[in-house]
Amino acid sequence: MSARFLFIANGNGEDSIAAEIISRLPEGVSADAYPVVGAGGAYEGIAPIVGPRFEIPSQGWRHTKGSVARDVRGGMLSSIGPALSFLRSARGRYDKVVVVGDNVGPILCLLAGLKIDIYLDVFKSGFAHTYSAPERWLIRRTTRTVFTRDAMLAETLARAGIDARAAGNVMLDTTTYGQYDAAARRRRPLAVTLLPGSRATTGESLALQVEALRLLPEAERPDAFVAVAGGIAPDELATATGLRWERPNSGEAADLGRLVGEDLLLNLATGVTGNLIEAADVVLSQAGTATQQALGLGRPVITFDRADNRRKRMADEQALMGEARRLVPQDAHALAQATARLLADRDERARLGEIGAERLGPFGAAARIVERLLE
Structure with missing residues (x-):
């Protein structure tokens, strides 16, 4: 099969998903990647990047209050014209178009007349x-x-008359x-993995x-x-x-050394x-995609709720993740107490792990998506 595809994604996590699908395409099928925001680092060595580049303060992260307003002040609206011009120019140049993300991609494609x-x-x-009804109309x-x-x-x-398929959680x-x-680095009976995220607050979260x-x-x-996320x-x-960094x-290749103190490694x-x-037995996470991966792999997650988080976004996430993710205040003592309780209770860890795997799984969506693309 000889074909050329265009992948459109609007965020760091979305870029990673698109890159994973592209990497599974067979020989003879080429793909270009258009990251609507950000540098598109996930595509390095996988696919050429096309379209206009634009950086926004939020990097597509919508958990924090006022992120849209900050992006508008940062010039987000000025990126719409170049994006639409590129998408209009893409009409007829690709055999198939794939969009990964929220409804930003479909809205841009609607305005550009790109199917x-x-x-x-x-x-x-x-x-x-x-x-919502408008979103169903947009998709249709x-x-x-x-x-x-x-x-x-x-x-x-x-x-609503839409060809929709549930193949699992591609994340x-x-x-x-x-x-x-x-395992060679283990010294104690239990372990935790810290996922401090990939954005400007990474150092603060890890601290x-x-x-x-x-x-x-x-x-x-x-x-x-x-x-440690790329670029950190x-x-x-x-x-x-x-x-102290050793x-x-x-x-x-993956080893970045150790952070060492008198009482911690x-x-x-x-x-x-x-x-x-x-x-890990327990995961402490401030990440986005990686939180879902931890839950899908059957590990309970503890997240501290930042004061600047959007309440609705956090409520929506918690409705999805359920008990499998413990949400605590942005306070070291609260985080320590929640961690200690889970580390001390093997049965509770197993129960929460089963909930997370059921709600966030299963694996295998990427293969199904590739099959549909090649039909």
């Missing part, structure tokens, strides 16, 4: 935040096939694995997570791993936490989030 072959909605859930006008995260959503769209298929032996670990009694303190420098994390010496790694989640 979407597959829309991969990674935002909505049948547990919360279902489709722009899209041939929709892949949703769960069967409840697919049934809602099917009743889980983007979980990264690689050469990193977490609070570290403070919480320090509040645990030394005898009960677990081994600790940190999944270990020495910056050392500065944020007050720990450079790696294992020879493993954190193992750092990058590009192996799956390895680190599976090594």
